[in-house]
């Protein structure tokens with residue numbers, strides 16, 4: 001096999017070119033720890049963090065930026081529209097020892113875009129470039145930008161922005177190959193990502209969108225020429241995907257993802273990390289959304305899934321897991337591959 005291409009964000013070398021996309025509410029520290037332990041991950045990014053709340057020291061924000069020694073390399077994603085908060089947030093993150101800062105320019109959610117942040121930054125060219133430059137100048141760690149292709153089909157601004165960002169010192173850009181207007185509908189536009197790759201001179205462009213398997217990642221690399229691939233929902237459906245990709249590029253083949261029992265093991269491990277992070281009292285409510293994804297993929301019978309959602313404390317939650325372990329999947333066998341098709345959040349723009 002040919003040598004595996006290396007990926008770095010400026011001076012920050014990444015162990016692989018397979019990255020975890022931020023998924024607000026899911027890619028928290030407990031999930032990242034589980035994925036990292038499985039292997040193959042090049043970089044993880046936190047959920048989006050409000051830059052102003054970070055500067056003002058909100059407790060929720062501190063939890064979002066929580067990390068631990070094995071959770072590396074990590075980028076913290078910030079959003080906002082005011083340079084003073086974005087720059088100060090970046091400085092504080094650097095001061096706290098974080099390796100990289102990512103600016104969110106892709107969030108389509110109304111509550112974010114109506115404040116001028118997220119994807120709406122893509123509608124204001126000069127102001128946005130100045131903003132990004134100001135953040136880059138505030139810190140010496142690499143600053144990256146995650147964006148969509150543009151606001152809508154009439155405004156595909158990602159290639160021009162990527163080029164301008166490179167000129168002001170951005171270390172890499174990640175492109176979700178859809179417009180803000182598309183939300184999560186339709187196919188990811190790999191041609192659009194390729195145009196971004198062609199627009200920059202040498203910074204890495206990370207391709208993102210709809211990668212659920214090694215085969216999908218291979219198509220993303222081949223059709224776009226991107227330097228790395230970032231995976232969000234595919235990693236929830238299959239936390240082994242980074243290990244599979246790493247094995248594939250090293251040897252041309254990869255082990256199958258975990259089966260029912262392996263996933264149940266991961267779920268328990270992750271729940272343990274949630275208890276560590278939040279304390280037993282707040283762990284169950286925090287973990288509900290995540291448990292739902294795991295158990296759907298594992299084809300657990302609906303009434304048992306429902307029981308995990310109504311568990312009131314850690315003991316009740318563990319008791320349902322024991323029942324789930326005993327019953328196995330409602331469809332197929334314990335050694336079958338779990339369900340890899342992940343439901344997309346509803347509504348093109350109202351939700352992620």
Ligand SMILES: Cc1cc2nc3c(=O)[nH]c(=O)nc-3n(C[C@H](O)[C@H](O)[C@H](O)COP(=O)(O)O)c2cc1C
Pocket residue numbers: 021022023024025046047048077104105106107146176208209210211230231232233234345352
């Ligand atoms: C539930 C959910 C939460 C998301 N949260 C964020 C976020 O905080 N920041 C961000 O830049 N993108 C966020 N995204 C977008 C993803 O990072 C990614 O760009 C998108 O899901 C496409 O990639 P995928 O098909 O691999 O999931 C979110 C997507 C989903 C489904």
